[in-house]
Amino acid sequence: MFKKVLSGLLALVMVISLSACGGSKDSNKEITLLKGQFSEITIIMEMAKIMIENETDLTVKYHDSMATVAASKSLINKDVDLYVSYDGTYLATILGGDPSEAPEGESLWDYTNKRGIDEKGLSLLNKFGFENTYAIAVKDDYAKENNIETVSDLVPLSKDIVFGAEHEFFDKDGTVRMGPLNEYYGFKWKDTKSLDIGLKYSSIDSNNIGAVLVYSTDGLNKKSNLKVLEDDKKFFPEYNAGFFMRDSLFEEYKDAAPNLEEVLNKLTGKIDSETMIELNYQVDAEKKDVHEVALKFLEDNGLV
Amino acid sequence: MALQNLIEHIQLVLISFVFTGIVGLILGIVGYNFKKVRGIILMIVDVLQTIPVLALLGIIMIFFGPTFTTVVIGIVLYSLLPVVRNTIVGLEQIDPAIIEAATGMGMGKFQRLVKVEFPLAFPVIFTGLKIAVVTSIGIGVFGAVVGGGGLGSTINTAIRIQDGSVLFQATLALVIMSLVFDFVMTLVERRLDYNRK
Amino acid sequence: MIVSFLNEYGSALITAILTHIKFVVISVSVGFIIAFILGIVLSRLPKLSSIVIPILSVFQTIPGLVFIGVLFLYTGIQDLTVIIALSIYAIFPILKNTYVGLITVDKTLIEAARGCGMNKFQILIRVELPLASAAIVSGIRMSTIYTVSWAVLAAMIGLGGLGEFIYRGIDTNDTALIVGGAIPAALLALAFGFIIDKIQDKLTPRGLKRE
Numbered sequence: 161m162f163k164k165v166l167s168g169l170l171a172l173v174m175v176i177s178l179s180a181c182g183g184s185k186d187s188n189k190e191i192t193l194l195k196g197q198f199s200e201i202t203i204i205m206e207m208a209k210i211m212i213e214n215e216t217d218l219t220v221k222y223h224d225s226m227a228t229v230a231a232s233k234s235l236i237n238k239d240v241d242l243y244v245s246y247d248g249t250y251l252a253t254i255l256g257g258d259p260s261e262a263p264e265g266e267s268l269w270d271y272t273n274k275r276g277i278d279e280k281g282l283s284l285l286n287k288f289g290f291e292n293t294y295a296i297a298v299k300d301d302y303a304k305e306n307n308i309e310t311v312s313d314l315v316p317l318s319k320d321i322v323f324g325a326e327h328e329f330f331d332k333d334g335t336v337r338m339g340p341l342n343e344y345y346g347f348k349w350k351d352t353k354s355l356d357i358g359l360k361y362s363s364i365d366s367n368n369i370g371a372v373l374v375y376s377t378d379g380l381n382k383k384s385n386l387k388v389l390e391d392d393k394k395f396f397p398e399y400n401a402g403f404f405m406r407d408s409l410f411e412e413y414k415d416a417a418p419n420l421e422e423v424l425n426k427l428t429g430k431i432d433s434e435t436m437i438e439l440n441y442q443v444d445a446e447k448k449d450v451h452e453v454a455l456k457f458l459e460d461n462g463l464v
Numbered sequence: 465m466a467l468q469n470l471i472e473h474i475q476l477v478l479i480s481f482v483f484t485g486i487v488g489l490i491l492g493i494v495g496y497n498f499k500k501v502r503g504i505i506l507m508i509v510d511v512l513q514t515i516p517v518l519a520l521l522g523i524i525m526i527f528f529g530p531t532f533t534t535v536v537i538g539i540v541l542y543s544l545l546p547v548v549r550n551t552i553v554g555l556e557q558i559d560p561a562i563i564e565a566a567t568g569m570g571m572g573k574f575q576r577l578v579k580v581e582f583p584l585a586f587p588v589i590f591t592g593l594k595i596a597v598v599t600s601i602g603i604g605v606f607g608a609v610v611g612g613g614g615l616g617s618t619i620n621t622a623i624r625i626q627d628g629s630v631l632f633q634a635t636l637a638l639v640i641m642s643l644v645f646d647f648v649m650t651l652v653e654r655r656l657d658y659n660r661k
Numbered sequence: 662m663i664v665s666f667l668n669e670y671g672s673a674l675i676t677a678i679l680t681h682i683k684f685v686v687i688s689v690s691v692g693f694i695i696a697f698i699l700g701i702v703l704s705r706l707p708k709l710s711s712i713v714i715p716i717l718s719v720f721q722t723i724p725g726l727v728f729i730g731v732l733f734l735y736t737g738i739q740d741l742t743v744i745i746a747l748s749i750y751a752i753f754p755i756l757k758n759t760y761v762g763l764i765t766v767d768k769t770l771i772e773a774a775r776g777c778g779m780n781k782f783q784i785l786i787r788v789e790l791p792l793a794s795a796a797i798v799s800g801i802r803m804s805t806i807y808t809v810s811w812a813v814l815a816a817m818i819g820l821g822g823l824g825e826f827i828y829r830g831i832d833t834n835d836t837a838l839i840v841g842g843a844i845p846a847a848l849l850a851l852a853f854g855f856i857i858d859k860i861q862d863k864l865t866p867r868g869l870k871r872e
Contacts, residue, residue, distance in 0.1 A: 197620075224472070226611025229834040230530025234611065237529060253834065324819065328832040332669070353738060353819030356828070358624040359730055363818075365626070368738040380625060444625045514806055514850030516813040519827045519843030526836055598722070605724040609831060616724075623730045635727050642722040 188416045191218045194240040195225040199443040199450070200292065200377060200401075200436060201244040204427070206454035207463075208242060208403070211426060214464055216417035228253050235282055235406055242424075245404035246292060247272045247284060248336070248397050253328075255279060258335050259397035269400055277407045285403035285421075286428040290436040292377040294336065294396045295388045298370065303387035310392035311345055314371065318347045324364065325373035326357040336396060344395050377433055379440030401436075403427075426463050466618055470637055473614035476532070476604045477597065477641075480539035484596050488544050489589070492551020493577070502552065509545045517542060517606050525610045535612030539603050543596035550592025554585030587656040594649040601642050666837055674826070678845050681822040684812045685853070688744050689805050692751025696804075697797070699752070700759025701785070710760060721753050725814045733818050743815040750811055751804040758800025762793030798861040802854055809850040813842075823849075 193209055196202040202225075209220045223240045232254045234240045251257045251272040262271040269287065277283050296311050298321075308314055314321075330338050330352075338352060353369055361380045364372045374381055374388065381388055403424055406412070410421045417423075431439075439457060442448045458464040491509070495502040512520075521538045528534045558581055566580045608616030615634050622631035667674070703710035728746045736742040766789050774788045790797075816824030826842030829835070 198624075224469075224611065224613035224617055225608070226530045227609065227832070230525065230611045233529045234531075239529075239531065256834075326832065327816070327825070327829040331829055331833045331835070333833075354816070354825060354829070355819050356730075356817040357832075358620055359733070359817060361624070362626055362730070362734055363738065366734045366737070368733065368818075383625075447627070511847060511851065514809065514847040514854075515843050516810045516824070516827060516846050518813055518824075518831065519839050519846065522827065522831045522839040523836075523843065602722055602724060605726065616726075619724065619727060623726070631727060631731070635723055638724065639719050639722050643719065646718075 188413065189217070189219060190221055191242065191413070191417075192221045192223050192240045194223045194231055194234065194243040196244065197225045197227065198375075199379060199440050200375075202450055203439050203443060203454050203457075204244050204288070204401075204431075205242070206450050207427060207458055208424065210451075210455060210458060210464060211423050212417070212420070215423050216420060218413070218417050218420075231404075232280065232282060235404065236280060238406075241405065241409060243404040244401060245284060246399035246401050248293070248399040250276055250282075250284060250404070252334055252336060254282075260335050268397060269402075281407050282404065283407040284400075285405065285424060287400045287402050288427055288431040288436075289429045290377060290431050290433040291398050291400055292375050292433075292436070293391075293399045295374055295376045295391060297364075297372050297374045297381055297386040297388045299364065300385040300387045302370070303389075308387070308389065310390045311395070312392050314389060315346050318349050318371075320350055321370035322351045322353060322368070323347075323349045323371045323373075324353040324355045324360060324369035326360065327354050328357075329373055330354045341395055345393065377436045377440055379437065379442070379444035382437065382441050383445035401431075430461060430463070431457075469613060469615050469618045469634075473601075473604055473616075473638075474641070476535060476539070476607060476612065476614050477600050477645075480536050480543070480600050480604075481593070481597050483536065483540045484543050484547055484600070485593055487540060488547025488592070488596070489551055491544065492548045492555070492589070495548065495552050496555040505548060506552075509548050512541050513545050517603055518609065521606055521610045530611030532612055534610050535604065535607035535614075538607075538610075539600045542603050543599045546592040546595040546599075547589070548592075550588050551585065554588030554592075555581055557588070558584050587653065590649070590653055590656055594646065594653065597645050597649065598642050601638060601645065605638070662837070666841055670826075670838075670841060674841065674845065677821055677823050677825055677842070678849065680815070680820070681809070681812050681846070681849060684740075684743055684747060684815055684822060685805065685808045685849075688747035688812075689751050689801065689808050691744065691748040692804060692808075693755055693801060695748070696752045696755035696800070697759055700756045700763065700797075703756075703760050704763035707764065714757065714760065717753055717756065720749060725750070725811055726817070729814050729817055738818050738820070740820060742818065743812070743820055746814070747808050747811055751808050754803040754807070755797065755800040758796045758803075759793065762796030762800075763789055765796075766792045794864050795861065798857060798864060802857045802861075805853045805857060806850045809846055809853060813846065 191212060193205045195205060205222075209222075212218055212220050223234070226234065228245070228249060231240070231243050231245075235243060245254075247269045248259055251259060251261075251268065255272070255275055257272075257275065259268055262268045269284065273283050296314065298308060298314065302308070306313075306317060308317070325338065332339075341347065342349070353363070355363055355369075360372050360374070361384050363369045364386070365384055372386070374386065376388055413420050435457075439453055442453050443450055455464070491505050495505045517538065520542065521534060524534045524537050528537065562580065562584070563576065566576045571579065604612070604614050605616040605619060607614045608620050615638055618634040619631060621627075622634060703713060725746065728749075729742065732746055733742045736745065770788060770792070771784055774784045779787065812822055813824035813827055815822040816828050823842040823846045826838045827846075830838030830840075830842060
């Protein structure tokens with residue numbers, strides 16, 4: 161019996177180590193896309209997959225989702241090749257900078273890219289056209305009752321409201337944070353809650369919080385019947401989305417897929433904020449299949 | 465629910481299991497043979513368990529990046545304790561008379577370990593392995609935070625979009641996985657115990 | 662580096678440690694009371710326990726993330742939510758050890774006690790529980806150490822504790838915050854373990870001590 165168990169274990173070791181080694185990739189024939197933590201990125205990645213498979217000889221592989229910083233590290237060490245990110249996120253979360261650093265006359269996008277290529281060798285390709293910025297949201301009926309349209313409208317009511325946001329927003333460093341927001345608008349919340357990012361919507365749905373920090377294009381804003389308030393005093397910087405990749409990506413693939421840049425650029429300027437919200441809603445709230453949603457968008461826009 | 469995440473989770477558990485077994489056995493055997501380091505080894509594996517899983521993964525991520533490897537290392541470090549402890553206990557409780565008999569038959573230290581001591585201690589060691597596997601299924605859920613995939617990804621998404629049915633399925637899958645591993649290994653455990661008697 | 666970290670986060674760290682201790686002490690206490698009573702009851706009903714114990718063990722495998730993420734929808738963002746979840750996780754190791762400790766008491770000792778004219782209750786209090794106490798306390802030790810680790814989840818719903826440092830550190834790629842949360846948590850677990858070992862030492866009947 162002892163020998164049987166032992167030999168069984170040995171066999172297991174061999175099978176597993178073989179299957180683990182089977183993953184080594186032929187780097188120039190295969191491109192690895194990183195799934196998003198949110199539907200938005202996953203949808204765009206799926207669009208990229210469809211287009212790359214259609215128009216190049218590359219085989220496309222997916223890597224499972226991970227947090228932003230982790231994603232940038234994976235891009236650098238070539239575990240993955242393509243992702244989606246935002247100029248504000250890239251600068252603040254990955255480069256440890258701050259949107260206020262961008263010099264006068266230079267856009268956040270250009271400043272971030274210049275600095276990012278220098279420091280990490282990663283760049284954002286081109287803007288898709290939508291902005292996914294932070295925003296403050298309250299329940300729709302609450303907004304109607306109290307006649308709230310803008311963030312400023314919410315300030316006088318804040319003493320009775322519990323505000324919830326993800327942990328990151330409560331960090332001490334940076335300007336796009338809780339402290340600076342309160343100071344800028346003059347909020348005096350009844351209480352604030354530093355929440356797991358996945359629990360924000362259930363927190364407001366269950367009335368545990370009265371106002372929440374959201375991403376403006378999140379499909380769940382509509383699903384949870386939230387009113388996304390206008391940032392009338394422009395506290396939140398813009399967060400423009402684009403493909404996120406090693407700056408040398410097209411060089412690396414110049415033999416296997418010389419038209420890669422051209423293919424990816426087909427999405428440049430093609431997705432505005434309204435469209436992105438709608439696509440996110442279809443996946444997150446209507447639970448449509450990501451592939452169907454991505455394909456339909458590409459077909460409707462004549463991109464495939 | 466994505467089947468792929470389920471498969472990933474099983475892979476995570478199995479690969480970690482193999483490494484936990486190898487590392488745990490080596491540490492256990494070293495601890496058994498060298499009484500001086502035993503205290504240190506047991507203390508280290510004990511302390512490892514006191515670090516919150518999430519923090520442990522976060523720290524390993526600094527060195528190995530957001531990869532499958534990070535999660536496997538985290539699981540292995542976290543589940544070493546029962547294997548190491550049971551290896552030492554299992555080897556210790558062997559009747560000294562048997563060991564003497566083996567020495568009397570002219571066996572060297574290594575030969576004795578492989579042919580006599582290890583087989584006799586194996587049932588106890590196996591119980592340690594069982595505890596380690598069941599623990600690792602739960603720890604694997606945290607893997608999604610550092611890019612390790614698995615059912616943690618499914619659960620995170622389901623919680624975010626409040627998809628109760630997917631959340632339920634994924635949780636059920638975890639529970640069933642634990643029960644199956646526990647059941648199968650308990651069967652083996654009983655067989656081993658029976659054989660010993 | 663440590664000095665500057667403590668300068669910046671010192672007072673927040675102390676608050677977090679105290680919150681963490683509060684969650685652990687309350688949850689383990691509640692878990693202990695439930696597990697202790699349940700353990701005694703089940704040890705009298707071995708048939709029932711062969712069904713109940715496996716069912717309870719299943720609860721252990723439900724991820725804390727799911728547990729708290731669903732529970733708070735009903736109980737809200739308040740300490741009670743965390744305490745309920747952590748107490749449930751704390752029950753199992755104590756229950757199992759209480760149960761095993763009680764049913765493995767040498768039957769001849771129970772017979773002897775009965776011979777001395779003790780009734781069932783007296784046997785439980787004077788013979789069985791003292792003999793099982795080592796197992797029970799080691800169950801409490803296990804639960805406490807796990808609970809220190811699980812209590813990190815309180816931060817998921819904004820209720821503080823050392824998890825706040827760890828989560829924020831992971832989300833903002835700030836190693837100092839992760840380590841700054843992890844080390845106090847580990848020290849806390851070790852301190853609890855040490856205290857419980859001391860208590861166990863005091864509780865062990867003199868005749869059962871090894872030396």
